[in-house]
Amino acid sequence: MASQRQKEAVEKWILAEDFIFKDNHAKKRYQTYLQRFVDSVFLEKQPDRVPVFITGTFLVPNLYGLSPYEAMYDYEAVIEAHIRFLRDFDPDYALTPTTIGSGKVLEIIGFKQYRWPGHGVPSTSVYQYVERPYMEDHEYEILINDPSDFWLRCYLPRVCEVFEPFAKIPPLTDLWEIINYTPFFSAFGTDEVQKALNKLSEAGKEAKSWVEKVKSFSLEAKALGYPVLVGGTTKAPFDLIADTLRGTKGALIDMYKRPDLLQKALERLTPIAILQGIRGARASGNPVVFIPLHKGSDEFMSDRQFKTFYWPTLRTLIEGLVEEGCIPYVFAEGSFNSRLDYLKELPKASCFWRFERTDMAEAKKKVGDWVCISGNVPPAILMHGSPQEVKDYCKRLIDTCAAGGGFILSPASTLDEARPENIKAMIEICREYKG
Template sequence: MKTTQELYNERLNRIKKAVALETPDRVPVVPAGIAFAAYHLGVKTSEFAVNAELSHKTMLESFTSLGELDGVQESLFHISSLGSLWLSRFKLPGRELPENTLWQTDEVELMTVEDYDIIINKGFSYFLADYYKNRLDDLGAQLKQNAPFYPTAVKNFRESGLVVMQSGAFTIPYEMFCGGRTLTKFNKDLYKIPDKVQAAMETAMPEILNSIKTRLSTSQPVAVWVGGWRAASEFLSPKIWRRFVWPYFKQVVEAVVAEGVIPVLHLDSNWERDLEFFRELPRGKCIFSPDGSTNIFKVKEILGDHMCIMGDVPAAMLTIGTEDEVYEYSTKLIREIGPSGYILSTGCDLPFNAKVENVKAMISAATGK
């Protein structure tokens, strides 16, 4: 019987071969899932969302019980991590929402037009520190409190033989500004004061890139997320997307690659129109991870010889489909997107209420067990 270290090395090698566009002994399977673990084990989401150690313990127990996974995409969860990416508050179960439901973004304008000038004149770090403290209920203190537990969470998964593929998440100024301003107001900013928005982005980027270098050179994780959701090209004109999204997204990805870390391009919504741009990113170094909105077969057609693809068993299928449907679709993905340069996974996260037997059917399609 193999030791957990031997299993870990075998699985890491399998994943790295897929990322490098090679053909491993079998397609690796690396699901994403946060709230599913709470649902699976009967843990209240009101407690899970605000307790990093509890979330990690729950996720570790859940995912190690599902079958022969190669890795996971998250090792723990705390609602503060979303606040830091979206510059938004969140409604929580057991507080603003009914007990044992999912948390929700509270879409209100917290960032003002005047904040662009603060960023330009005083710097992005100055703006964030003040914003976290005075508009996000001292979010910085929450992030600092949780930070020391992340290495422990990754270590615990490793000692269980599983590779963690999301040891941190980065995004671009577009996503953060959009969350803080609200979707409606930010889109107006892009047309009414585009030069000021761009100037704030240009000020923020060196600080974001420096943060990436500092964090990754110190921790050296296997992979991190580089996320996009409202910056998807389906929401924007090509002119706006090419000015305010792509140049910054490319810089973030290249900064992660420069540190020897795999960027998992966690891309919600539909990015089909601009898939050709992703060929500008380093070949055999990144993972394109759509959420089901982007046609994964179109991704294969355009990027299959350039970038590893991960996904994308649909949320609806995992929730209301049958085991046979999940198994058959997963097998189709392995056959038509793989076997080289492919990792079987979920489309975005496992749904909160996914059927456990369906999750196991997805895993079985890759492992044959």
């Protein structure tokens, strides 16, 4: 069951002592909707109705006529759109512009790992990942020996123009005792490093401006009675390798050609991933930590590969977060039909799993008494269907998954667009239909 530290963190989150709400109705709404979410996750009792968790990146800007470019560059407009969404749609939980990010910051640092609106893709397009091997196969030992040094002097110079000069600075571990300090800092006196430091300062000021506006939105949403459901983010160790560093092709090859090095790297990155999730949760005062799963699906690897390379460190990551009072929110992208039995190795009633293409009837049957499950209204229906089609699909999901509690209705993916009447239909059905 939920750990004592989880219960303590949740109690503090729900009570929100000393926080000033707009009025008593807003406070009651906030606490009631959070309690409904917690009851679902901890499997302690069946809530009065199914919670509905609308997820989106560029969804809200799209609903209010903002292009992806405007969403990334006009902070005031994107914040205002998210406030309007709360008032117009009355969702259970607030959507935030956090994952949209600032195009201005990306420009300043010369970010090369993504193409974003107006920079590699049209202003009407959402951002796109540029998959390349950002770590070579012979660099595993460097990563394993000192991940922070690898990030600073190898990885970041490849993905951000501003960090390119850092490839030439000495490792920070060269700083020991007085005789080394003066020669070490000479590297920071070069013109290219000085220029980079100035750019980093500029990026920091711009990022601070954006973060302050997003924080202000989250506080306003809370004051109105709309909780934000995600407090921190981290990644499965295998995905740090297969997404961020080696790319899909590189990771596939590594499973066959250098499995021992891959295993060592996964184990090395696991405590780093745990701490990242904990930091976000503690900084926000929100114990929910989002973990998107990309390369662990049925489509990507065999069960043997999942059992060997993906699951052990993911399980350790989830367990580590639970031990520290966090609630892991795991988004299993693709199909996890053949992975469901693994979930029973996790602490019971300690996390919730959102599924994209997994058979929800099987998920309910196999793990519905062990973990909270969430999903999985197809984006195609939300984009092109009618409100009645949306409600009918949601009813079938509620009938399949809601009995006994432990179910949260959500889209199958993180939305960038949908018909507004269909989003309203998805929210309304949970208030109209108990199953």
